[in-house]
Amino acid sequence: MADTRWLDEGQQRAWRAYLGMQGRLTAELNRQLQSTSNLSLADYDVLVQLTDTPDGRLRPFELQRALGWEQSRLSHHLSRMQRRDLVGREECGEDGRGAYVVLTDAGRQAIADAAPGHVEAVRRLFFDALDPDEVETLYRLASAVLDRLDAAAARR
Amino acid sequence: MADTRWLDEGQQRAWRAYLGMQGRLTAELNRQLQSTSNLSLADYDVLVQLTDTPDGRLRPFELQRALGWEQSRLSHHLSRMQRRDLVGREECGEDGRGAYVVLTDAGRQAIADAAPGHVEAVRRLFFDALDPDEVETLYRLASAVLDRLDAAAARR
């Protein structure tokens, strides 16, 4: 591998800026959510998915695909959320192996309380810094990279 | 907070795509680095910073600023890297409170071995999916958000 093609100047600074933004933005949003609502970003994402279904109930593997998480991460996270009474687990009649994850009243309340402040933070720290063109480009860019990642995941 | 301004359509999908890309790209790069070089992305970043100095030696607070990390994260991480003999700690003459973090031979070797494969992965999963305009926009976008984050950090 003596002939590595390194990143060019523009790629380098873009990558560095992206990494910096990524890490610090995630940390800051996490802090905001945690301190004002006692939720993590991960909790928030799970609750959003459950809230988006009519009966607040999903099979873990559906959640997994919607979130793009690893299976064991989801399982661990659900256990922690269950301990805090944000979600419950129920047996699944159709499939003896399976289960249902159910939004509890406390969970529903938690995300309803947290959402406005979180959206506000996302807007303030992120979208207020961008013009519409940049937002559109971000969408295209992220979608293209996601396709790459899907291909890589399929290859694994 | 009854009058929350939610995200518009374009912002929603951009945000979702960004979050998806962010999480999965980080996970994938971590996996690649871990499995081929037994290093984490965090290890890699620390080693890069140390390699960039003439004598492979930095004060922790300099590393902290360069990486944009929390102080305690860095301290914990350096302890773990020290246990694996990737870095060493030395006393600091000029300031009795301070210390030096020093790149070990093993650390220097580790990043030299890891760099080609990592850069290759970054290129394959990320830059190969983008055209130059998108890279340029990403840089502008990330820089703008970083400014926001600096402002938020200063306010804290």
Added chain:
DNA sequence: TCAACCTACATGACGCGTCATTCATTCCAC
């Protein structure tokens, strides 16, 4: 029908990241 295989999910171990706290040293106003 039953063995081989696959799918849905859980768990233990271990490294990572944050918060709160602690400690020593240095800086500075007076």
Added chain:
DNA sequence: GTGGAATGAATGACGCGTCATGTAGGTTGA
């Protein structure tokens, strides 16, 4: 110079994420 604030750094506790593994239940085909 000295008491108080600020700075540089470490640590314990605890939630998070990954890998490897385990297990029960479904599916398929000879």
